[in-house]
Amino acid sequence: MSTNDNQPASNFIRQIIANDLKDNKNNGKVVTRFPPEPNGYLHIGHAKSICLNFGIAAENNGRCNLRFDDTNPEKESDEYVEAIKRDVQWLGFEWSELHHASDYFEQLYDYAVQLIEQGQAYVDSLSAEQIREYRGTLTEPGKESPDRSRPIAENLDLFKRMRAGEFADGQYVLRAKIDMASPNINMRDPALYRIRRVHHQRTGNDWCIYPMYDYTHCISDALEGITHSLCTLEFEDHRPLYDWVLDQVKTPSHPQQIEFARLQLEYTIVSKRKLNQLVTEKHVGGWDDPRMPTIAGLRRAGFTPKSIRDFCERIGLTKQNSWIEMGVLEYCIREDLNDNAPRAMAVLQPLRVVIDNYPEDQTEQLEVGNHPQKPELGKRIVPFSKVILIERDDFAEIPPPKFKRLVAGGEVRLRGSYVIQCNEIIKDADGNITELRCSYDPDTLGKNPEGRKVKGVIHWVSEQHSQPAELRLYNRLFSVPNPDNEENFLDAINPESLEVLTDCRVEASLANPQPESRYQFERTGYFCFDAIDSVNGKLVFNRTVTLRDNWEKD
Template sequence: MPPALSPELEELAAFFQRCGLTEQRATETARSKTAPAARDLFSSANLDNAPLDDKQGALVLQLAKDGAKLSPEAKLYVVNAIREGRLLKSDQITGKSRATLSRARTAVKYLGATVPPVDDTAFDQACGVGFTITPAELDDRVRAYLDSPSNADQVKTGWTGISRVTGAARQSDALQWVNPLELKAAVEKAYTERFGSKEEATKKAKAQAEQAKKEAKAPKASTSAAVAAPAAESPDDMFATGWLSRLHKPGGNEQKYPERMKEHLAWTGGKVFTRFPPEPNGFLHIGHSKAIAVNFGYAKYHKGHCYLRYDDTNPEAEEQIYFDKILENVRWLGYEPYQITHSSDHFQELYDLAVLLIKKGLAYTSNDTAEEISAQRGGKDHGPRHESKDRNKPIEQSLAEFADMKAGKYEPGQMVLRMKQDMESSNPTMWDIIAYRVLSKPHHRTGTEWCIYPTYDFTHCLCDSFENISHSLCTTEFIGARTAYEWLCDALEVYKPRQSEYGRLTLEGAITSKRKLLKLVTEKHVSGWDDPRLHTLVALKRRGVPPAAIISFVSGLGVSVSASLVQISRFDQTVRSHLEMTTPRLSLVLRPIKVTLEGLPDDYCIEVEKLYHPKDPSMGTVKVPFTREVYIDEDDFRAEASKDFFRLAPGATVGLLNAPKPITYLSHETDPTTGKVTHIVCRYEADAPASLKPKGWIHWVAKSAAHKSPVEVHETRLFSRLFKSDNPGALGDKYLEDLNPDSLSVVKGALIETAVWDVVKSSLRRAKEVVELRKAEAAKNGTEAPPNVEGLEVVRFQANRVAYFCLDSDSKVEENEDGSVGGGELVLNLITSLKEDKGKKA
């Protein structure tokens, strides 16, 4: 349950109710980020004294959110147009549906480009107020659109390009407010006049598709991949061998209606088309990285295309941040969608097909309760099944009740639409599953236009069909759903994609259940969805795990039908291997102890030159100060010598990494209260022969005011496993009892060498260069440039003899006017530990 409203928010929610919003919508609005803008607009329009109905109020809320740049007078004009019933749909306000995304003529855009006073007639025309059109007028406008020279290249492709032409026509000024189904029929009519029947055209297209398949002998990269695409060690392995290599070729999925395959190949040209279809009701996790790599990678390998399709059919669970982060995650992993689509793009088509299913006698409305439906399916005891009392009601009655559902005459749970399948089947997905239900919450894209929403089982296969998906790839928990998937496509006589299932990725120690993750976040067991101890993609990103390492990990596992619990050590090793050769090395002292070197003058200071990476000289070198005062880590000193300890101790001589000569212990001081060592005095062995080889070497940083050395780290965050067991997800609701209380350790006051600023500068510069490359690639392809999806986590380095670290987003980096970086507050995250050799000495 959401937390109770504060007194201030309760007062605000009451205000919105007085303005006409329902209690639920008023409460949601009071909690939202739009609340201040909505309050100001509702107040200025005096809606608390002259309330609107709830649907009109929802349109005003949309105006408050999307019309922030309008003048107060313009906003009030739109509110009055809503009150007068001139503006009835969300499309008329800001054009949220895919068909209106590129239109310049909606209320907000029109008024944003208009100098007062507003011409009512021009405004109404721009916003489709009172729009009507006769069939003859529609035919004339379609012919005029097709005859336009600017559309010649699209039109000349004939039937193969009709979907694109129809979609573009819906965005034209002359046709933008036409009913989509009526427009589709008019375009098909015009195409038949110009190019003959679709059946004749598909015969020719089939021959072309066969030729295209012959020419595509060697799989190559997709044109839709981002410039910064991930580079796995063997990125094509999982597509060239194993389960994915044995999938059907385009056109190889059998159809009950063969003409559907002809149309499909005519549209795709024989190319592979896949989709990544996440539900925008949570953050993606490590398991989704496999789905992304499989769907985008398979299309890329076969020179095809992959959609990012949001399965947004449940507005009760969807939030804008999930949409934003899903796209960010896909781009972060190195992929660029062929198109970004939504299931809601097809709400009208889906509704029309549901009506058709009823007319075919294959769907019926039912007021059965959830308990009654469960009993019909055998109940908890898996007893005998029986049909619903509504299963054989007259088709006309179901049509009328379905129309009433759409009109908002039923509350949630009072009426559903069920598919009439096979109650005798052994497959539960064929037991008259629900196709449509009533939901009271408005949709983020369609507003209050719909109060009924299709279920996943009704939507998914049809959207795959609409988008001409050649390979519908999903995880094995959907094997049972394949029967219903194919049944519905055949029942509606549409193109039937082939669903193929692979084993899901589960990582040892990781929780991937959205419900369980939500509880961890809301009950503050973790700091948020991006807490680096989680395995959401936003958390892995914040922890500094390179996206290329994730793709390499998935590729290395391969793809099969078997689900497996992968050891976390295998994931860590993949990340470690990637970082080993791609990150510079710096000296970081986590828990510093001051060491004074006797034998050196107080002002002694030399610069020691060292490689950023001893195995890769191309990374360059850096000079660090070496002075009379240095700091070492407390783990590198013991107050009592022992035979198995080869670092600094009484009587020991050790080497300082990259320093000219070794040092020998003389004495140390301790804090009288805590007993901790606070100061060590050593002798600098300036005259030691070159042949002297200490048994142990330790890292250090020097104190030098002239070099502003060392740099103090505000916080160093060390992470270990969040859960004690390997499979906390198997513990049910007891998983919280498995939390590791020591999963986070915060170290204050660590010291790092000054070269960290050069690493910060170069890392951020490279990230910016990648952004520019991505923009150039987008300009070349004529597509929208993807935004920068990287953050401070791109600053990664190996701390000598400690671990791999990155900058956390809580860091504050100060950039100078010349582009240099020389200050700020550093917060470090542990990415992963160093690999320890089994025989390594202490």
């Protein structure tokens, strides 16, 4: 069954598959795959592909494999493999089968030999620079390599010796023999194998030649019985090569490649190379930094699997690239957390309030609802005592117009508690307010006596019972909608993407939160408990999103 809560909307891929099932194509089967390269953490663009591939399979009682495209070991690692598996499962999906492209290295080699024997591949001694030069341009055809007419027996011998490690890196490549005059540059004798002496995380040093992605991907799909190979639009021009390879070699099936527009989200980048640069140059705290568009970063920021799945469903599938406003993603998490996150009180910039007429040694255990619209989420105990802390911004000695919080001589209601009145302002030698002296009305617990109107409601915590906490106010990492358009994308980093508040206090009920616990801090925003950095008794909460969209449209 689908992991989406609502019936998924129709799109052109669902329609293609519906027609295939109607025609009993592929014997009525739907088999998809999600094929990431383990050279970095997954990002929000991958989430769209994950939801599509796993969702399409689930909707049609089919199967979806997770397959790692591990053909470029220089940039790949087991860390990335494990991170990808975690992210897919966290999003709510389970793969039918787990594969690696390296599972097929021997078969891929055999198919390459078959192409050589059929006269459809040859070993080329041109350098990478010469190959680019010979390839031609979009308006001019390429020219054939001098090695293109090399005899089949010689090609087989050289390819065997390439595998045996007799040649230096880059000395030879194996190329498909297709058409150097093709209007599609991808069909101008593309490389199939290159020599590269790199230790592979799974096969060790067994191989010193590695297959290229375009060659590997289609054969891997065919070996796994994939029926619909769903990929993003940049692979549309590669589809003729995908089909050509499968038409030449004797694989058990011939999957259908279908392209869709990739996710382009404003105020982010999704280039793994650039994301890696952000990490290695320490512009962020790591791949899971809450400002990163990685799934791990979104998770640590407090995004829920449901909100990301909902976002991917909302933006839909098209054949036309377009930009998605960040506000759409933020709307999805606000909607989810508004419905499901329990409320709590946190004071970010504390101002001390002493209630003079409250007993010195008394503490009341007040019951406060966890959600104003969901009584089924229960209640929590919030201690109330003589000294409380309120937000410094919730008091004004000289209030601006329409200020409905606490003022000198004025009254305000404490959330879930009493009405207090400010009677005296205490200042230090420099004139800074350090404390308020107030009184409370014991007859106002949870109510307004008849004829008394108190409009303002503020949050608070008991000084004695509250917990010290660090609150990290995350914002968009980039200050422009499309940082990729900048001459240097690093120049577009938002200098105010993180504000760390170290003197915050949170209510007593948050003393021992569970990892990834999410809350709406009253009147402040949605926050997630950061179990990674909450060590040695320190509490850290990351802001997921503000209560409202604070970004104006450009």
